[in-house]
Structures are given as C-alpha cells and as structure tokens.
Amino acid sequence: MSKLINPTLKANRQDFADFLANSVPFLGEEATEALNDLVHATTETGKAGSLTLTIKMKPIGGKAGQMELETDVKAKLPAPTKGKTILFTTPDNNLQRSDPRQQTLDGVRDVNQESTAQQQTLRQAPATAAAPLRAVG
Known part of the structure; x- marks a missing residue:
C-alpha cells in the first residue's frame, strides 16, 4: 500500500487550535477543564498523569463532503498518596x-481522652460585663 499524499497546501490547512475552537462544540472547553485538573493534580501529588484527546472521524456514506466526528477527552489524574494506619x-x-x-x-x-477531658473542663466567661479598663499613669 502506498502512502496517501495530502494535496492541500500547508498555507490552506486549518490550524488545529482553530478546529478545536470552532468545529466541535464544547471540545475546547472540555479539554481546557481536563488540562487544568491534570496540572493541579500533578502539582499537588508530584506524580505523573496524562491527557488523551481522541477524535474518531468517519465519512457519511452517500452524502458528499459530510464527516461524522466522535470526540473524547480523558485525563488520567495521579492519585494522592494515602496515609497508613497501624492497628x-x-x-x-x-x-x-x-x-x-x-x-x-x-x-x-491517650490523645483522644485528653482532648475530651480538656473540652469538658473549659469554662465560660461570666455573662455580666466586667468593669471597664482604666489607664494607669
């Protein structure tokens, strides 16, 4: 099988960013959200993640020039490190x-008992107003 040669001049080709912004509703917004989530998760965890954009394209048979597109944006976010418990x-x-x-x-x-004991021994301030402070000179 020989390689297909694209007859479209490079100067006439649609920019990919323009395609995302104008051709497929909400794809650019969906990709932006996924990218932002990925940046946040990788920064917070220090672990790697990935973003995959899939565009499936199929010509619609019998209809000249029509193309069916199916898009999918998936972000594989790194999981945060979980703590361990000893029992x-x-x-x-x-x-x-x-x-x-x-x-x-x-x-x-233990710490839980101490915390509970401290909460029980806290006292409330008297409800009556104290005498105003006066300057000492």
Whole structure:
C-alpha cells in the first residue's frame, strides 16, 4: 500500500487550535477543564498523569463532503498518596488502635481522652460585663 499524499497546501490547512475552537462544540472547553485538573493534580501529588484527546472521524456514506466526528477527552489524574494506619489484632481477630497486650497505666490518657477531658473542663466567661479598663499613669 502506498502512502496517501495530502494535496492541500500547508498555507490552506486549518490550524488545529482553530478546529478545536470552532468545529466541535464544547471540545475546547472540555479539554481546557481536563488540562487544568491534570496540572493541579500533578502539582499537588508530584506524580505523573496524562491527557488523551481522541477524535474518531468517519465519512457519511452517500452524502458528499459530510464527516461524522466522535470526540473524547480523558485525563488520567495521579492519585494522592494515602496515609497508613497501624492497628492491633485482638484475640477475637478484630482490629483496634490500642495494643490489647499492653498494660495501661493509671492516670495516663491517650490523645483522644485528653482532648475530651480538656473540652469538658473549659469554662465560660461570666455573662455580666466586667468593669471597664482604666489607664494607669
């Protein structure tokens, strides 16, 4: 099979950006959104991603000069790095945050217990207005 030679002069060829902007409704906007999402995700994660623009073209049989287009924009965004959690197994094969084999010390609270205790001990300021401040000279 021989290679098809395009008879259109380069000066007469439609610019691809013009094609995107004028020929296919919303394709340029869709590609812009996907590109912006990709830039944000790759910047935030420090990982690679990709953007794929697919244009399928098929001449409509029997109708001179008509072309059917199907477009698709897909962004493969990098997933953010997820944190890890360490849990302990219980004798009943369940998981929990504290080690069931470790003894607890009386009077020692974990962070969650301490936070709850601090919230309970917060006091409200008196509702009555305090005496105004006066200058000391």
